[in-house]
Amino acid sequence: xxxxxxxxxxxxxxxxxxxxxxxxxxxxxxxxxxxxxxxxxxxxxxxxxxxxxxxxxxxxxxxxxxxxxxxxxxxxxxxxxxxxxxxxxxxxxxxxxxxxxxxxxxxxxxxxxxxxxxxxxxxxxxxxxxxxxxxxxxxxxxxxxxxxxxxxxxxxxxxxxx
Numbered sequence: 001x002x003x004x005x006x007x008x009x010x011x012x013x014x015x016x017x018x019x020x021x022x023x024x025x026x027x028x029x030x031x032x033x034x035x036x037x038x039x040x041x042x043x044x045x046x047x048x049x050x051x052x053x054x055x056x057x058x059x060x061x062x063x064x065x066x067x068x069x070x071x072x073x074x075x076x077x078x079x080x081x082x083x084x085x086x087x088x089x090x091x092x093x094x095x096x097x098x099x100x101x102x103x104x105x106x107x108x109x110x111x112x113x114x115x116x117x118x119x120x121x122x123x124x125x126x127x128x129x130x131x132x133x134x135x136x137x138x139x140x141x142x143x144x145x146x147x148x149x150x151x152x153x154x155x156x157x158x159x160x161x162x
Contacts, residue, residue, distance in 0.1 A: 004117065007062045008033060014055050022049055037101075037108055047098045050091030053084050056100055063107040064121040065137075073099050073141055102146050109150060113157045128152065 011033035019031050019042075036042050051059075060070055071078045074096050084090040092100060110120040124137040130152055131139060139145030155161070 004062070007058060011055075011058050011062060014058050018046070018052060018055055034108070037105055043101055047094050047101065049097075050094060051097040051100050053088060053090040053092070056092060057085070059100060059104050063103055064110075064117055064124060065103060069137065070103075073103060075141075102143065103140065106140065106146060106149060106153075109153045109157075113153050130155075 015031050015033050015036050031039075031042065036046070060067070065073070067078055067081060071081055074081075074092075076096070084092075091097075107120070110123070111117065114120045114123060125135055127133050127135055131148060136149045136152065139149050
């Protein structure tokens with residue numbers, strides 16, 4: 001079994017556990033990571049509740065982003081991330097939870113478009129003419145930049161190249 005598939009299995013278990021232990025009423029008995037990312041209402045509930053560090057840790061390992069990238073996206077220090085790691089009951093604030101989910105969405109769409117993590121990493125780190133000659137990763141710090149990156153991924157997926 002590939003590493004990505006192992007992490008996906010752990011993500012499925014962690015998401016199910018998060019909703020079960022949070023006593024959040026969900027329509028489906030079994031919430032998977034993929035179903036979670038497709039259900040805006042579940043995302044809103046999770047953001048408001050706060051993503052637990054255990055879920056963030058799995059998402060962090062699943063995405064093509066480094067700890068420094070995450071610190072930049074979340075606008076916190078790497079020292080804070082390391083402190084949260086040592087406190088397993090830590091839940092991120094809603095503003096951070098939203099950013100964590102946004103990066104999970106970018107990764108999911110990117111993997112759907114490129115088929116593997118290496119090609120996605122290459123694309124994220126290569127200046128892109130359609131994105132003002134910036135690297136897509138440079139735009140992910142704010143939601144408007146994230147939407148530009150998602151739009152470009154969707155254009156690529158539909159064969160519309162600028």
